[in-house]
Amino acid sequence: MKFDAINFKDKFTKFSEPWSPRVIAEMNDYQFKLVKVEGEFVWHQHPATDETFIVIEGTLNIEFREGTVTLNSGEMFVIPKGVEHKPVAINECKIMIVEPKGVVNTGDSDSELTAKDDVWV
């Protein structure tokens, strides 16, 4: 067992591609993933699971068909399973996602933004 803290800022220095989640930790069958986001993502939903967004730095808007949530640093939101959403960040925003292992970033949508799963940093 390694007794090393996982430092978000340090991990964010190790990659730059936007919309490309990097796994930093596992808890049971869940993963913690850091993502740099900027611009508009695609509308999608995850039919089998809730999904948690935590903003580490910057501002993220999560658009829904019936409203928008704005998250700043130190704020979080849980998107219920099956609910369509589209993340949008006007400027670069650093976030952490918590969700079951194996969840694809674009959910049910085929997209050029679909990222490789289970890439660690």
Next chain:
Amino acid sequence: MKFDAINFKDKFTKFSEPWSPRVIAEMNDYQFKLVKVEGEFVWHQHPATDETFIVIEGTLNIEFREGTVTLNSGEMFVIPKGVEHKPVAINECKIMIVEPKGVVNTGDSDSELTAKDDVWV
């Protein structure tokens, strides 16, 4: 569905008791809990699940039988299931715990620090 961000700082203003977790969100059968910690907790372990600690403000030491992890703001650590640990904070520290719903804070240890489960803030 409510489109409100969950703000950690705001939630922390709503309770003061140390070692007394407050649930702020659920994701599937997992919960996100805020805790104010200060002083020494009890040695314990959770036989059925990993447990995630994220430090929001302050410094937390997590002692293990064979080492110690020190976490500052913006750092996290996942304690594997079945591993004995004792959280210690010299000064008040604000943390978030992520773990399955129903996990008792003192795990397998009977203690006066055992907190009521599933208290929301």
